[in-house]
Amino acid sequence: MKDKIRIASGQGFWGDLIDAPFKQVTSGDIDYLVMDYLAEVTMSILQKQKNKNPELGYAKDIPALMKRILPICLEKNIKVITNGGGVNPEGCASAVIKVAKELNIKNLKIAVVLGDNIKDEIDEIISSGCELNNMESGESIIPHKEKLLSANVYFGAFPIVEALQRGADIIITGRTTDTGLTLAPMIFEFGWKNNQYDLLSAGTVAGHILECGGQASGGNFLGDWQSVENLANIGFPIAEAYPNGEVIITKHEILGGKVSFETVAEQLVYEIGNPKEYITPDCVADFSSIKLEDLGKNKVKVFDVKGFPETEFYKVSCSYESGYSAVGNLTYSWPQALTKAKAADKILRKRLEDLELIFDEIRTEYVGYNSCHGPLASKIDEENINEVVMRIAVRSNDFNSVERFGKEIAPLILTGPPSVTGFAGGRPRPSEVVAYWPALIPKKLVKPVVKVLEL
């Protein structure tokens, strides 16, 4: 057994820094590169791409990235784990195999984890008695069934562990939890059992710290943010894991950013609910048990994590079509910038009303004044504010209403309050609104499938 392994975060979401994974494999020693590409909305985007082209449906950055890093990873024996397979892990694997052939690489094992995509089995699942009730509202999914865009189960670490046991160098999954990507190599390397809940929770906490990339190593840091050096060349976080469950969060020394008690603590509280019940398919981690010790030099020890048995359910993430929205922006300048912007909003709303358009919601915010903190924004001198952006957004099930709204923005320049600019890029077009539907499914109704492809 290894006495420690180094797991590096390479991506916090699809659209993150393209060079981050390359820097992780070239700027120092690591054993694993883990990349989270999937946010809730990503699956529906990928499903739409797959509907248009059955070969797509995965994070398209992956083949180009593998072309750059695959030779390095093989030379340095770095294994790559990603959920960027999206709704088509096999398509993603084929694209990577193609790249490997171009590079003349032999003896490569690529594993895919399948079985999370339940979109085509919804009817059978419903007829077995599971109506995928919304976790927040309790409603059944049946009324939204016809408009369903995607439905994916969150698998945990163990399918990836199986792939590692079968010798995979690269593992491409569909909807795997972000935390499972990091936990899996620890289970595999240290031989942790599926009922060692404190250890599984320690790996899960490490996964939570890594899953948003640079957010744990100085990015989006609300503490002493100006103390973070060289964000331009930020090093993403690395979890140095030990068999006893202790983890040291760090980064490559030669890259920028900062790993401190404060930067790690901020990531620990990010997007959590009840800290005592951080539920994953593998365990229930108690985030209130986590202890941190700042060891200096960009090293923070994470230890004493407690955990409990997993639940009998997987979480399911569904998305469905829910109408259209559009956003328009106009910029008003001094003098009386805010007063003008408010007047423009009033005029526009009257025009929309006279046109008898149908909207579920119209929302106006003033960027530069209150679009972030609403009523908490401090009072300003309305006569003298330099400029303000009127940001108006609408949502409706009626496409024509949203489309017509887009045609009513530009005319305000010649037919509304003065000293206005900022209408470049044409009319706002209606975009499809994708609503998100979280649910639970009994674990016995779905089964992860691991396939290993050899080159």
Next chain:
Amino acid sequence: MKKIKLLDIAHGRSGDKGDAANVGIIAYDDNGYEIIKKYLTVENVSRHFEGICFGKVERFELPNIRALNFLLNNTLGGGGTVSLKHDAQGKTLAAALLRMEIEVK
């Protein structure tokens, strides 16, 4: 009585959980944690977010890292993908809570 700016004793991070926002607030030291534990009550935080949070505020403690976590239900205008809000994911709400001034006895 003295007035303390929350921004001077704590930092934090916020994000989305469906239509709820999560706001995590972390004190810089133990003394600061005693203050936020005492004064950042569900009642005070609900009042602070009037006009932003339209649901129940839930409060959780993480004493080992000197942090409190708040869930602000019914806050994000329908949630990340549906919301028309500029800050649809509540990314700036931790800073919004740090605007609070606390009168400490």
